[in-house]
Amino acid sequence: MDFATLLQMLDATMRLATPLLLACLAGLYSERAGIFDIGLEGKMLAAAFLSAAIAAVTGNVWVGLLAGIGASIALSVIHGLASITFRGNQLISGVAINFLAAGLTVVVAQSWFRQGGRTPQLTDGGRFEPITLPFAEALRDVPVIGPIYYELISGHTPLVYVALLMVPLTWWVLYRTRFGLRLRAVGENPAAVDTAGVSVITLRYAAVAICGVLCGIAGAYLATALQAGFVKDMSAGRGFIALAALIFAKWRPWYALYACLLFGFLQAMSLRPDVIENVLNFRVNGQLLDVLPYILTVVILAGFVGKAIPPRAGGEPYVKER
């Protein structure tokens, strides 16, 4: 494999890892606050649809992004109501949200655009365009560093950089702010937080809302940056891969980045079977690459390679002692 192909692969990795990373960090906020969220997939899907629909109608991708975030937050509110206010089962609520999004997006898309459950192709202004970072053109001819900077680092859509910046930001919020400390505490021992006079309900709603915003960006990225428009079931299990990455990263932000890059790389590889064949001199089964994230996660969960311990109060509705 030559240098140019490698850069291409890594470039594709960046693009494919971005939605995983955003959704993974979304899940991280929620689960660190003790709210399990298997509805990441549904929120991404809803956001992908509404962002593409609004971007197609208004011709402005930023309005579309806001609409996508709105759709995702709406589902987050349902999840919050079910799992915080009404102390229901968070897993069942997540399942319901996934189906709600899978069904509603197609039903609404069909009655709105009459194109078989998809939105119109997005054109100029309705999509996020790649941005060229400063000096990328000038440095292009510098050996090694030039192409890396031009091909790999520069030339992505703005949301890719947003996702990357979210990693240090999430780390800082979780480990260096009062809010982050409380957020982590509410996922481990909500009674202690309550005793300290901090509202468990408010904190958990805040976490679920942040989760909604990040899932919204992830979904909008799918429909308005990675592809040009919404198609049925376009999230294609990414919400679950993000969930897998979250476990793989053991609920920590920097490891989430590494896990998502790894899983993104696996996705990039399964798109380019010819490259693997050239490098390794044998055919790697495409299906195997597709399910490798899930298999790796099961191995991690099994605790054979380091143990993944979830936040202790995860999945438990908080009941004040009476």
Place this chain on the structure above:
Amino acid sequence: MDVMPKWADVVLIPLISILLAAILSALVILAIGENPWEALKLMVQGALGSTYGWGYTLYYATNFIFTGLAVAIAFHARMFNIGGEGQALLGGLGVAIICLYIPWPHWTLALLGAAIGAAIFGAAWAAIPAFLQAKRGSHIVITTIMFNFIAAALLNYFLIGALKVPGSMEPASAKFPEAAHLPSFQDMFSFGESTLFRGAPANITFFVAVAACVALWALIWRTRLGYEIRAFGHSESAAKYAGISPTKIIMVAMLISGALAGMMAINNVQGEAERLVLNAVEGAGFIGIAVALMGRSHPFGVFLAALLFGFLYQGGAELALWTSIPRELIIVIQALVILFTGALDNMVRMPLERLFLSMRRAKQ
């Protein structure tokens, strides 16, 4: 002392939840510019208006009985088996191998063999997550989700590889031999001139599903094992104190669950398609969650809920045929049922409990 009488818990709350889901579904239909009343009439006509419609309704219901029972038995042990989809896919693989490679003399034996094969494959697919939950504490919900994806890829692998018909481009297995053909309702209930259930896929598996309901009821409420499963589900620590092994209960409950989900394959693979195709389960594993929640994890409740979802499925297909309402409306209804009967249960329960409490106080 319970706040509410038992009938309110068993009948009233599910009814209110379904009513809420129905009202929201009607609003969705209104919002996309169709008439909900007309839609309902079309669905009833299409699903229950002819023996053909009934044939499809009961066929879908058979699938949902199996997956619903699978989720229900796991619920009794307080486990959430989302893996019904993958277990049913693997069950299909078991049925295909049994039907293709063993020359069956008669369909009764083929049915028995396929049922055993489907159950073993489904149970095997549930065994790994169950073992990891029991021995390593890995969350069963996450592992079963992962195993759904792995099952889909595995089936893909077999259908474009070992099981594919040589020379064919289609990712599907060969047609099963004639001897493995299960009698359909058309074969069974057509006498002389009158042909009932013409062309509908409902088959003898429906009665197997009904038998499974009765067997599971007996297991849960009439055997020591069922008692242990329920005790474990109510309180793990109390069950442990009473000498019930958590490992055993988790494994047994999940194996039964996986076997039931796998047995769905005798209906859709052996009964209907008579060959293994890609994505044969079509989401029935997930509908089992809605069915089990609505049926309150009781086999009779599961049976009724499966009939309702069979009706919705067939009615939804008819709607998509005659109106511009897409089939995905059924997924929305399914989501609302899961939401109201599962996650938002307390939303309905808490005001009702308050109502019953005040009624009791007024009486005193």
